Amino acid sequence: MKKLTTFFLLFGLILSVVGCSSDKQSADEENKKDKTNEEVKNEIVEEISLGEDQAEFLNGLNKELDNLINFYIGLKNNESLLSNASVKDDFNNKHEAFTTLLTQYNEEVKSTLPSGNIVTKFDELMKEAVTATDLLKKAVETDDLETFHEADAYFVKTASLLQEWTRSYSGKKM
Structure with a gap:
């Protein structure tokens, strides 16, 4: 809800x-x-004061989101690739890179951001991105096309909102 x-x-x-x-x-x-x-x-x-490390993190996050979105679009356009072992390995590598960024956010970046509604919204989007990528990973591992399509749509929507946020604030230094 x-x-x-x-x-x-x-x-x-x-x-x-x-x-x-x-x-x-x-x-x-x-x-x-x-x-x-x-x-x-x-x-x-x-109200939001981003340091150089925070801005760098957001730029890296945005790049990984681009990589994942493009990867998922490629899979969506050629579903037979889901059963290809090298594609699964590539997916796992991209998922791991994104998960590493999410871990970095939770362990290092989150505590350095100021409190406020905007940061709270970003935190909620990050949690949704975790959920979406976990669903995608499960779908790819099990070759479940129906789950893949549901998770893919959810991820792309969440990632797009997250990218909008990162583009709005990653270049800002106050």
Whole structure:
């Protein structure tokens, strides 16, 4: 239920930022809303102070997420690869690299981040990413295509949200 609530909150935020206006009045209102959202984002960014190590971690995390997403897309497009031993080894290597980053986050990075809603959201996304990658690993190990498709969709959605977060904050130094 918490994941669903989080998804709808993020979805609502994205809709409020993107929005569609059909007439001038709506466009003016949207511009005001965009300015307000930009001001809110700036306030949030000011609230988060990332050190060089934290920014480096987020950039590395983003790279691993890209690698995993591309790998899963390749598997999704050619399901017969799931039964290939070298593909499974490649998957295990990518999964291990990602898991190492998640462990690093929990052991080293998490405690250095300031408290606040944004960091809490990032922590929730990291937990969802762990769940998604574990489901994918199980599906690949057992050649279970149905579970793979469910886990893949869940992972790509979670990873995309996580990447959006890391791209928004990894380059920021206050």
